[in-house]
Amino acid sequence: MPSAGEVGGHPAGEELLALVEQQRALLQREDEVHRVLVRVVLDGGGLGEVAEAVAGFYGGAAAVTTSDGRVLAGAGSLDGVDDLTSLPCFDRTGRLVVEDEPVGWRDPAGSADPTRALVRVVAGSSDLGVLAAFSPGPALSPTDVHVLERAATVAALAITKEQAVAAVEGRYRAEFLRDLLAGRAGEPADAVSHAASLGWDLDRPMAVVVAETDENDAESTRSADEVRALQDRFARAWVQAVRARDASMAVAGFSQEVVLLQPVEADADADAVLRRVGELVRVVRGDGGGGRRTFTLGVSRTVSSAADLPRAYEEAQTAVQVGRQVEGGSGVAHFDQLGIDRLLALVPDSADLRRFVNESLGELATDDAPENADLRHTLSVLIDTNLNVAETARRLFFHYNTLRYRIAKLERMLGPFTTDPQLRLTLALALRVHRMKGL
Secondary structure, three states: OOOHHHHHHOHHHHHHHHHHHHHHHHHHHHHHHHHHHHHHHHOOOOHHHHHHHHHHHHOOEEEEEOOOOEEEEEEEOEOOEOOHHHOOOEOOOOEEOHHHOOOEOOOOOOOOOOOEEEEEEEEOOEEEEEEEEEOOOOOOOHHHHHHHHHHHHHHHHHHHHHHHHHHHHHHHHHHHHHHHHHOOOOOHHHHHHHHHHOOOOOOOOEEEEEEEEOOOHHHOOOOHHHHHHHHHHHHHHHHHHHHHHOOOOOEEEOOOEEEEEEEOOOOOOHHHHHHHHHHHHHHHHOOOOOOOOOEEEEEEEEEOOHHHHHHHHHHHHHHHHHHHHHHOOOOEEEHHHOOHHHHHOOOOOHHHHHHHHHHHHHHHHOOOOOOHHHHHHHHHHHHHOOOOHHHHHHHHOOOHHHHHHHHHHHHHHHOOOOOOHHHHHHHHHHHHHHHOOOO
16 A cells, blocks of 8 residues: 555646645635735725735736726736727727626637636625726636635725715715806805815816706606616716816716816817817717716807806706707707707797798608608708809719709799798708707
C-alpha cells in the first residue's frame, strides 16, 4: 500500500493537490476582496472608490453605470485604450450599450468578449445600475464574476446613499428653480446670489429649455410607482448630462418635465442655441438605448436677467406645446422659429381648423386618392419658392413640362392661386394646418 508521500507523487494525487491549492488561492483572493470592500464601506466610499477597487481586482478597468448604461463612475485603464468609452460596447455618446451586453459570466467559446463582464446592481426589487469589469486578459472566470457580484452589493449601498442625498438636494434645488421661474425668488441680485450658493451661475445670458415627456402621466396605465421611477430616471439623465458638460447650469426635474437654463452667447441666433441644446439632447437620448422616455423640447428666447426668466419659461412651454402639435412629439422647437404655427395653435377648436382645411384644399385635404399627398407636396414647394417654377422643378426633380402640367391640375382643383395672392395665402395656411398633428 503506497504511503501518503507516494500518493502525492501519483498523477491523481497531484491533481488533487493542485485542486486544493487552487481552492486555497481562490479563498485567499475572496478574503482579500472582502477586506477591500469592507474598507470601502467603513470609509464611506462612493462609486468612485468601488470602481477603483474593482479595477484593482482585475488589473484593468471598471465602470458603474445607470441601468441604461450612463457612466456614473469609472477607474483604471487598459493598454492601448485612451478612454474606456471608446470600446465597442459603448456608443458615441459614451453610454454603455447594456441592452446588447449579456450579464454574468461569458463562455470564452461564445461571441461576447470574455475579458469583460457585467452584473446588475440591485437593492431589493430596485434595479439601480450595472457594474462592469474590463480585464486586460485572460478571460474572466466564473469566480471573477462572483467577486464582481460581491462588489455590486457595495455599489448598491453607495448608489442608494448618493440617491438619498441627491433626492434631498434635488428637491431643494427644484423648489428654488420653480420659484425663480414663477417670479417668486425675490430681487434678481438676491436670486443670482442664492443660485451661486447652489453652484448655479445665473449672471449670464441664458435660454430656458423645457423637456416634457410625451406620455401623459395623468392618463397613464402604469402604476404610480412606475411613473415616478420613470420620471426620476428621466430627470437624472438630464442632470447627469448637464453636469458632465457644465456643472454651473441650473437644472431640475418637475412633475412631467425637466427645466434647464442653457447659457448662450448674447448675440446667438435660434439656430446656434438649438445646436448647443441639441448636443445635450443627443446625450440624453443616447443611440436608441433602452428605458428612455420620449420627450418634446422647447427653447425660449435669450434673456440677460433673472427677472426675465418667468417670461422665458412661458415661451419654452409654448414651444413645447406648439412643437408637439406640429410635429406630433419628440421634436425640438425654438420659440422664435414657431412662426405662424404659434398663432394657429391658439385656435381652441380643432373642428374649426379641420373645416378650414377641408374648405380650402377640397379633395386634397384627404388621402382618398393616391396622388393627393404628392400634389400637396408640389403645392407646398411652389408656395415656398414663391411660384418659381424652375426652382420648384429642381427641388422636386421634375421635368419643367411635368411641373407645368401639375400646376394646371392644381389650379383646376383649387382655383387660380398663381395669380391670386389672397388664395395663395389661404392655401399656405391650410397646408400648415394640415401638417399639424392631432386635428
